[in-house]
Amino acid sequence: MIADGLHDVPDDRIAAVVTSLQMMARPAPRPEIEGPWRLERLVQPDAEAYRAIYRKIGDEWLWFSRILMADEELLAIIRHPEVEIYALKVGDDVEGLLELDFRVPGEAELGFFGVGSSLVGGGAARWMMNRALELAWNRPINRFWVHTCTLDHPGALAFYIRTGFVPFKRQIEIEPDPRLRGVSMASLGRTPLLAR
Template sequence: MLLPDGYSDVPPGKIAAVVTHLQMTTRPSLLPERAGPWTLRRVADPDVGWFRDLFDRVGSEWLWFSRVRMSDDELRGTIHSPLVEIYALGCEGSDEGLIELDFRKPNECEIAFFGVTAGLVDSGAGRWLMNRALQAAWSHPIDRLWLHTCTFDHPKALAFYQRAGFVPFRRQIEIADDPRLDGAVPRAKARHIPIIG
């Protein structure tokens, strides 16, 4: 359904975001990166509790809620799929960044989730981690790598992805229940998005 020009009301208790989908169809050159105390490890068959903790620490400020609302069995089925790869960025003995690569569609990869914890934003860790995500994704025989970002994300996210070589190709509006109203995300998170409920 196409929205008409002009304003459209969002019901109380809901949130609305503009979602931009971006893609690349050839392997890009990696951007220069800052050195740091970072390591990367692939996490095979990640523990659900570990994943939920890192997902929350990376994404709750940006209202990442889709994995939060999954049951443990549903989440385990996704992150334990042989066609899904989970990576953690390590920093001084703690996991502080997340990559989830989804190869379940033939010949393509979706970066389903990507980010670092608040303490590493603007440290150079994000660029470092993106270079590793691109290397991991393009080590497979794919024709397309894609991801999406939205207006709930960090305000620099869209430009960050474009600098990495992604090109916008689709825009959508997403409306969902505000996850802070049902406890999926703490109420104090994402203060840049007002609660109207």
């Protein structure tokens, strides 16, 4: 248990509040608009290609876990037969990432979900989430879950709740700041680097 009050975070760390959410039954799909987007499944992606998409979508939000992984560890996840990875494409351009993890029997985890900044607010995320719900609940699962944090898009938590996910746990995560390790550009992310 963390004591009430403010707690210092070392200069070389970042801190976020992580909220985990779940749904135990398939919800009705939310209204969506058609757009120029389509989902393309990435079958047996290589580490470099996967990380390029991951960075394109996640650098702004300081996604770094998959950047720090050794290739072997990353490939063991993204090439696992119970993990499905999709690129949201507009024409030939990748503008979103959807990753579904079915490795735990009876469950699906929405491992990564995001659209490029040019698509935020234009209906692409809702369209992609409806596809995620279809893909997840077409499997024999009884739980679909996701986690988001205060480093993600400010509307992410509300978006997941509107989708039908229900919060069930909050945690504080403190990690080494990836920007100090050359993982993400220092100009990215909404958490400023502290003056050194």
